[in-house]
Amino acid sequence: MTNQQQVEILLVEDNPTDVELTLRAFKARNFANQVFVARDGAEALDFFFGDGSHPLRDIGVVPKVVLLDLKLPKVDGLEVLRRLKADERTRAIPVVILTSSREEPDIAAAYRLGANSYIVKPVDFEAFARAVSEVGLYWLLLNEPPR
Amino acid sequence: MSLRDWPIRQKLTAMLVLSSGLVLLLTSAALVGYQYWSFRQTMRSTLSVRGSILATNSTASLAFANDADARELLSALRADPHIVAAALYDRNGRLFATYPGDLPGGALPAAPGPDGYRFQRGNLIGFQPVAEAGGQRLGTLYLASDLAAVDATLRLSGVIAVAVLTVALLAAYLLSRVLQGAISQPVLMLAETARAVSDRRDYSVRAAKLGEDELGVLTDAFNHMLSRIEAQDRALRESKEGLEQRVAERTHELEERNEALRHNAAQLLAANTELDAFAYSVSHDLRAPLRSIDGFSQVLLEDYAAQLDEAGRDSLRRVRAATQRMGTLIDDLLKLARVTRVEMRTEFVDLSVMAREIAAELQRATPDRQVEFAIAQGLEARGDARLLRVALENLLGNSWKYTAKRTKPKIEFGSIEENGGRAFLVRDNGAGFDMRYADKLFGVFQRLHSVSEFEGTGVGLATVRRIITRHGGRIWAEGAVDQGATFYFTL
Numbered sequence: 001m002t003n004q005q006q007v008e009i010l011l012v013e014d015n016p017t018d019v020e021l022t023l024r025a026f027k028a029r030n031f032a033n034q035v036f037v038a039r040d041g042a043e044a045l046d047f048f049f050g051d052g053s054h055p056l057r058d059i060g061v062v063p064k065v066v067l068l069d070l071k072l073p074k075v076d077g078l079e080v081l082r083r084l085k086a087d088e089r090t091r092a093i094p095v096v097i098l099t100s101s102r103e104e105p106d107i108a109a110a111y112r113l114g115a116n117s118y119i120v121k122p123v124d125f126e127a128f129a130r131a132v133s134e135v136g137l138y139w140l141l142l143n144e145p146p147r
Numbered sequence: 148m149s150l151r152d153w154p155i156r157q158k159l160t161a162m163l164v165l166s167s168g169l170v171l172l173l174t175s176a177a178l179v180g181y182q183y184w185s186f187r188q189t190m191r192s193t194l195s196v197r198g199s200i201l202a203t204n205s206t207a208s209l210a211f212a213n214d215a216d217a218r219e220l221l222s223a224l225r226a227d228p229h230i231v232a233a234a235l236y237d238r239n240g241r242l243f244a245t246y247p248g249d250l251p252g253g254a255l256p257a258a259p260g261p262d263g264y265r266f267q268r269g270n271l272i273g274f275q276p277v278a279e280a281g282g283q284r285l286g287t288l289y290l291a292s293d294l295a296a297v298d299a300t301l302r303l304s305g306v307i308a309v310a311v312l313t314v315a316l317l318a319a320y321l322l323s324r325v326l327q328g329a330i331s332q333p334v335l336m337l338a339e340t341a342r343a344v345s346d347r348r349d350y351s352v353r354a355a356k357l358g359e360d361e362l363g364v365l366t367d368a369f370n371h372m373l374s375r376i377e378a379q380d381r382a383l384r385e386s387k388e389g390l391e392q393r394v395a396e397r398t399h400e401l402e403e404r405n406e407a408l409r410h411n412a413a414q415l416l417a418a419n420t421e422l423d424a425f426a427y428s429v430s431h432d433l434r435a436p437l438r439s440i441d442g443f444s445q446v447l448l449e450d451y452a453a454q455l456d457e458a459g460r461d462s463l464r465r466v467r468a469a470t471q472r473m474g475t476l477i478d479d480l481l482k483l484a485r486v487t488r489v490e491m492r493t494e495f496v497d498l499s500v501m502a503r504e505i506a507a508e509l510q511r512a513t514p515d516r517q518v519e520f521a522i523a524q525g526l527e528a529r530g531d532a533r534l535l536r537v538a539l540e541n542l543l544g545n546s547w548k549y550t551a552k553r554t555k556p557k558i559e560f561g562s563i564e565e566n567g568g569r570a571f572l573v574r575d576n577g578a579g580f581d582m583r584y585a586d587k588l589f590g591v592f593q594r595l596h597s598v599s600e601f602e603g604t605g606v607g608l609a610t611v612r613r614i615i616t617r618h619g620g621r622i623w624a625e626g627a628v629d630q631g632a633t634f635y636f637t638l
Contacts, residue, residue, distance in 0.1 A: 015435055017435075017438075017439040017442065017443070018435060018438065018439075021438065021439070021442040021443075024442075024446070070431075071431050071432075099431070100431040100432075100434045100435055100438075101431050102478075102481065103426070104485075121434070121438060122438075122474075123434050123437045123438050123441055123470060123471060123473075123474030123477075124441060124467075124471050124474065125438065125441045125442035125444070125445040125467075126445065128438060128442065129445075
């Protein structure tokens with residue numbers, strides 16, 4: 001589902017239906033084949049800091065945006081965010097939190113750790129699809145990424 | 148050291164010695180003075196007797212101008228060593244005979260003075276007329292006696308007086324040393340007792356009473372005073388000890404209560420932490436499946452619309468509506484939970500300004516509605532601004548919602564006097580409610596209208612009541628069906 005040269009969005013999401021609904025929303029905008037999905041926090045960290053066993057690590061892929069859920073198995077989203085923003089090599093990559101949590105402590109912690117945006121997933125699928133596709137549009141087309 | 152600082156012993160001694168000395172001095176002076184005076188009187192009368200005898204004996208010598216005889220007569224004066232000079236003058240006042248014979252010239256008056264005896268220039272002098280038996284004056288006799296006898300007597304008296312005075316003063320001093328004790332002893336003992344009391348704070352000492360005089364009365368009074376102070380001191384100490392005991396007991400009690408409170412607080416904290424975790428789960432985990440249900444219903448509607456008939460599509464739309472409503476319910480429940488958990492920050496809040504802002508927001512959200520707002524000026528309260536905004540948003544939002552079917556909707560925000568305090572009110576002329584169900588208004592998920600009539604989850608007023616309760620206030624409502632509703636609250 002991914003082409004190695006075209007990873008522009010890293011989606012870190014453990015819930016398969018949410019993954020599917022997100023990809024469906026991207027598909028409507030033709031972003032779907034540029035998305036790589038990490039199923040937990042450990043895999044996301046492996047993507048960036050792994051020992052080379054990760055299939056995409058060696059070619060130095062830098063996604064244009066990371067969509068990060070907070071509640072993740074193994075390593076949670078805030079920890080992934082902290083590690084990404086603490087490392088010189090990954091600090092510049094925009095990270096958008098995409099989560100169900102509207103809890104103030106989560107929002108505050110995310111911004112304190114350097115999140116670039118915080119989106120609460122709407123229950124309404126149409127609103128959700130709209131939100132996801134707008135995020136994709138903004139970060140892939142409108143935003144000028146660091147080189 | 149001035150006199151008033153002398154010790155009382157020395158004062159008493161000095162008093163006794165001085166007063167007895169003064170009495171003795173005056174007595175001695177009077178005695179010596181009288182002796183001096185009477186001795187001079189005696190001297191004068193003796194000289195005058197001697198003079199008149201000599202004058203009588205001299206009449207013949209003067210009458211016959213026999214100066215050898217006269218000198219013989221005068222020389223008899225040799226028997227009295229104090230007679231320093233004597234002379235006879237004739238009737239014309241001329242010097243006729245002198246005694247002693249070798250008297251230097253000028254030592255005698257040139258002419259007789261007035262008759263009589265008097266003290267003059269340290270001597271007793273006298274002019275005695277010499278006359279015949281018939282009264283014919285023949286001349287004048289002059290006698291001069293020195294005062295050595297007087298001086299000797301006076302000196303002796305003085306020495307005796309000084310000796311008596313010295314002995315008497317010594318006796319007075321020794322006596323006073325013994326006698327002053329009668330007064331100074333009780334005073335000194337009182338002073339000693341007073342010093343012991345003030346130095347050692349020992350109120351149990353007592354001054355010894357030495358007699359029934361005024362000092363005895365003073366000692367009694369002082370001892371009585373000490374007894375009372377001792378009793379009061381003891382009472383004070385006992386009450387202090389009692390007080391300390393009670394303070395210790397209370398402190399212990401308080402510590403126990405504090406411990407219990409700490410325990411409760413820890414339990415409460417644990418419960419709150421659990422509640423937080425619960426709310427987080429609700430927020431995150433309950434919404435995810437809802438999104439799936441909604442999302443895949445939409446997938447069905449989009450991708451399989453051709454295979455579904457209208458009834459099937461309608462069912463899917465109902466599924467979606469229900470999931471979305473559940474999403475709203477979850478969001479409202481989370482808000483209600485947050486209202487309970489959020490930390491209060493108390494400050495002055497201008498509720499009038501807040502109400503105007505909310506009214507403007509409501510108007511912006513539904514621009515085609517025409518609602519008359521009457522918001523009183525300057526309604527201020529102390530409270531948490533964010534929570535009070537949530538409460539006002541709910542109350543004004545309710546009024547906005549329930550006046551939707553009125554032709555001339557009106558919403559009012561003001562205040563009234565209530566039991567001496569102030570109650571705020573939100574009043575509308577909307578759908579109102581039946582007072583029989585007034586107690587159900589503020590319950591969670593309690594609604595007096597169906598969703599088809601008016602939208603809502605039944606969480607709003609429960610949230611408002613929690614906010615008002617957290618501010619220590621009270622909320623109640625009045626209304627009637629189709630007559631509008633008024634919500635009152637205090638803060």
